[in-house]
Amino acid sequence: MKLVTKIFKRNDWYITSNYGWRICPFHGKEFHPGVDYGTNIQKWPLYAIEDGYVQLIHYGSKGYGNYVWVRYPRLNISVFHAHLDKICVKNKQKVNTETIIGYTGKTGNATGIHLHLGMTKIGSNTWLNPHDYDYDLESNKEINNSNKIIYIVKKGDSLWNIAKKYYKDGRKYTKIAEKNNIKKPYTIYPNQKLIIP
Numbered sequence: 031m032k033l034v035t036k037i038f039k040r041n042d043w044y045i046t047s048n049y050g051w052r053i054c055p056f057h058g059k060e061f062h063p064g065v066d067y068g069t070n071i072q073k074w075p076l077y078a079i080e081d082g083y084v085q086l087i088h089y090g091s092k093g094y095g096n097y098v099w100v101r102y103p104r105l106n107i108s109v110f111h112a113h114l115d116k117i118c119v120k121n122k123q124k125v126n127t128e129t130i131i132g133y134t135g136k137t138g139n140a141t142g143i144h145l146h147l148g149m150t151k152i153g154s155n156t157w158l159n160p161h162d163y164d165y166d167l168e169s170n171k172e173i174n175n176s177n178k179i180i181y182i183v184k185k186g187d188s189l190w191n192i193a194k195k196y197y198k199d200g201r202k203y204t205k206i207a208e209k210n211n212i213k214k215p216y217t218i219y220p221n222q223k224l225i226i227p
């Protein structure tokens with residue numbers, strides 16, 4: 031599931047501007063460090079992805095308008111929600127999947143109601159493309175230093191004996207996974223991490 035689907039708890043959003051270089055109606059050529067998701071000219075609620083806390087809220091009429099940063103320690107990401115019509119959380123507040131962070135709007139430099147969604151690793155100032163990441167509660171995953179999804183593994187798998195030889199080498203593990211037609215990552219040791227491209 032796309033992160034944005036998790037945030038909206040619905041999947042009828044549409045992309046109005048992609049991550050990357052673009053011609054901005056306000057600034058000309060610029061790097062767009064997130065993805066804009068249209069919400070059908072309506073103010074949709076934004077939900078927290080999972081347990082986390084509010085890092086920063088900001089009310090403004092310029093730039094990103096009203097925005098909220100939420101940190102998710104387990105996923106090791108900070109998520110940026112901008113141009114909100116309304117903010118429903120406070121600084122430092124704990125959040126969970128039932129928490130409404132705010133509602134989509136067009137505050138700041140926006141031509142219509144949408145969510146600007148940005149993402150970084152916690153403590154990093156490098157933007158990631160949030161549309162590249164899926165959220166899958168079952169897989170217990172986070173985002174690692176090379177910006178790939180990694181999986182935290184658990185003991186007790188049919189490939190345990192083979193994979194444990196290679197657990198330090200994500201590429202070798204991937205070959206094993208491909209060879210065995212494994213769609214989902216397999217488990218080796220508790221808290222051991224594997225890189226799955």
Ligand SMILES: [Zn+2]
Nearest residue numbers: 064065066146
């Ligand atoms: Zn944007």
